[in-house]
Amino acid sequence: MSRIVRIVAFGLGLCGGIVASQGPEFGQQYRQRxxxxxxxxxxxxxxxxxxxxxxxxxxxxxxxxxxxxxxxxxxxxxxxxxxxxxxxxxxxxxxxxxxxxxxxxxxxxxxxxxxxxxxxxxxxxxxxxLPVTEEGILSSAIGFVTLWGGVLLLTGFIRSLWRRPRRITRVSA
Structure with a gap:
């Protein structure tokens, strides 16, 4: 299960990087206009x-x-x-x-x-x-880390909620 979560987190991180890189690209097209x-x-x-x-x-x-x-x-x-x-x-x-x-x-x-x-x-x-300027690369990295890390943190938190506490049983003699 954790392998699937890591793969999904990585994929979402890539999507986040691509989306975040559009800010500098929009800005560049704005400056041209x-x-x-x-x-x-x-x-x-x-x-x-x-x-x-x-x-x-x-x-x-x-x-x-x-x-x-x-x-x-x-x-x-x-x-x-x-x-x-x-x-x-x-x-x-x-x-x-x-x-x-x-x-x-x-x-x-x-x-x-x-x-x-x-x-x-x-x-x-x-x-x-996909801008290859410093601004574009940093934005992509920030978007990737934010989504990738966010998904891993969220799934870890959810898993911790689902874990049941172990009961200690005493063995009588």
Whole structure:
């Protein structure tokens, strides 16, 4: 029986290692998407800035002009551009913090401060992989040891509950 438990524990440990390794992989795909979102927003804002400059406006004055327009559509475009500028600032700050953070801190930063839109896009298109980075290998090892050890501890505990105490019988003379 204990041999079967060890085999099952080992198999579950392998599964735990594979599952745990997906955290760093998700983080890596998140950072790629984050960079893509930043690049795209920069292009949109650069085109807007060029149009504003060609009209003798600054970015801020062009946004203010659009937002104050009585035409609802034009006013909404001004609000949307303001939101793009603000989002670009947040994303750049977030990416800067992730670049400065260590391997496991990046995952925590992503979970705590990650951009919801980027996170949802990564989740939708996530492709599992086994990362061979330090972060991926350590995550795999932690996942393996956690499940493997947890199963062995749990089965040991359950076995101890099922064991019946031995009664001491006296032999009479």
């Amino acid at each position: 984050l960079g893509g979102a930043i690049d795209e927003l920069r292009q949109v804002i650069a085109r807007f800035d060029a149009d504003a400059q060609a009209s003798g406006e600054t970015e801020a004055s062009a946004i203010a002009r659009l937002r104050s327009n009585t035409d609802d559509f034009v006013s909404r475009q001004g609000a949307a551009m303001q939101a793009n500028v603000e989002r670009l600032g947040r994303l750049e700050t977030h990416r800067g913090a992730m670049v400065q953070a260590g391997p496991f801190a990046r995952i925590a930063l992503m979970v705590r401060d990650g951009d919801r839109d980027v996170m949802e896009a990564v989740y939708r298109d996530f492709e599992p992989a």
